[in-house]
Amino acid sequence: MKKTIIDAHNVSKTYNEKMIPVKALQDVHLHIEEGEFVALVGPSGSGKSTLLNMIGGLDEPSSGTVFVDGVEITKLPENKLIDFRLENIGFVFQSFNLIPVLTSKENIGFVLQLQKVPKKDREKRVLELLQEVGLAEKINSRPGELSGGQQQRVAVARALASKPKIILADEPTANLDSKSAANLLDIMAKLNKEEKITFLFSTHDQRVIEKARRVITLVDGKVDSDIVQTPT
């Protein structure tokens, strides 16, 4: 039996936009097992990013609980939550993923440094990761010198740096051309398969949805459907 890696119970989130309460999530239940490759789909404003933020501990639910790898992150104090994120969760955002003043090597190494990995091991791991995402030759390039697709690949490499159990990606291909998007997806799928990392990503992109083995659709902050499919 596979281990449950993400377990969300009755998660609701209400934002107050100009004094008007907006229900971003309503009683969402989610159960994801280790090694899954899950796409979170739905129209804009359906609550995809909000749900990812709740699972990643970037935001607190208004009600409900979230367990990640058996830890109730909704109860963790801020400092412990930051450490938990650092050790267990990798993030890939739509944009503004990398620290603009650092090179690819330094961006990836930064997370390792936060984990106090010794310099020698750090350098070895950074090179491995860049090779894995096919950007070893861009080791000393700053984000401004990389294409959008290359930046996202560096972001994936950075998300992997701390050897997390989960990678949460919020519309990772939204700003990419189809070739870069396909390339990124292939890398993510490969990592999922070879390193058993759980991927949960929100997307609008049909090509990305087709690569997923499980597709969860959110509509108006509620789970509308949860389908297991065979990726193309």
Next chain:
Amino acid sequence: MLVQIAWRNIWRNKTRSFVVIGSIVIGLWASIFILAFAWGLYKNNIDESVNRQLSHIQIHHPEFTHQQESKFVIEHSDSILSLLQKDDRVQAASARTITKGMITSPTTATGVTVYGISPAAEEKQIGLNENLIEGDYFESGKSNEIFIGEKLAKKLKIKLRSKVVVTFTDIESNMVSAAFRVGGIYRSRNLSLDEVNVYVQKQSLDNLLGLKPSESNELAILLKNESALDSFNSDVQLMVPHKKVEDWMDLSPELELVIESFHLYTYIITGIILLALTFGIVNTMLMSVLERIRELGMLMAIGLNKKKIFTMIMLETLFLTLIGCPVGLLVGWLSVLVLGSIGINIAIFSEGLASYGFSSIIYPALDSQNYWTVAIMCLITALLSAIYPAFRALQLNPAESIRKI
């Protein structure tokens, strides 16, 4: 790594960083320059007072200080003077006879202080010879010459070679009137004193007052180096135990007040300039934080805790300050060095300044302690200014920050 990120961050927007550095440089330079100018102004006044009026140390009969009557004399002042002149620490020493009196011209009369001086000995002290604008310095050898200030000459409506009558009381309390001829008209840097101080030969005044040549009302000693003041003061007190020995700060407490008020002035002026600097830094750093909301959100998401975010913003400001401070100090120091040697001519205000005893050429000067005070205040201000922007960064919620466009 945090240090590296902060350092590189400040060079992302070079214009903005140079604005902050420039503000620090200008703030520091302005503080230093204003303080050096003010100190130059006061120091000039103090030096003038000490060198030309008070000397470092004065010796009087204890009663003379209170009653200013010529009968309270220092006996054997000639022997004391020769002893003093032999001391290595002494640059110049002179004996004076002093009386209050009334000077009368054909048109008007006014109260004056008459100084009986030894011309040669006073060249290094009162410096009347340097301040003469008309006439020669006791060169005629006549005993009835009087030297008066330009302002007093105007008041009395008299010229060089005019005749005046000076009336005072002698040591027996008899009224004495004596006719003098104006041998010279002087203009010192202290116009208020020019109006009341007149100078005649000591010997002449001694005769009129009924004093012996060995008697004087005042012994004035100018030292080679002011640092010897305290030790010299103690030695003189032992040498003339029954006389009143006072240094220039005792004689003119207002000068000491000037120095004290200058220190207060240092903090006020610097404070005002640095307050303006605060607003500049707060504004710029806040802009820098608000521009990077998404990036800061991302940093928090990938594991940078709030303490590190706060440290990063503070480091950015610290780096800008550490660049700006030495440059500001250097520019300030060079300005003071250059202008301190060539002087700043503020002749346009000279009339007004001279009436308060200030020179029209100011030589800015500042001691090293004041440089450090200003630099440290600048550093503290910059760091305090960064707290609010850094605090704003702490209030960011990573999820909300990332959502922001």
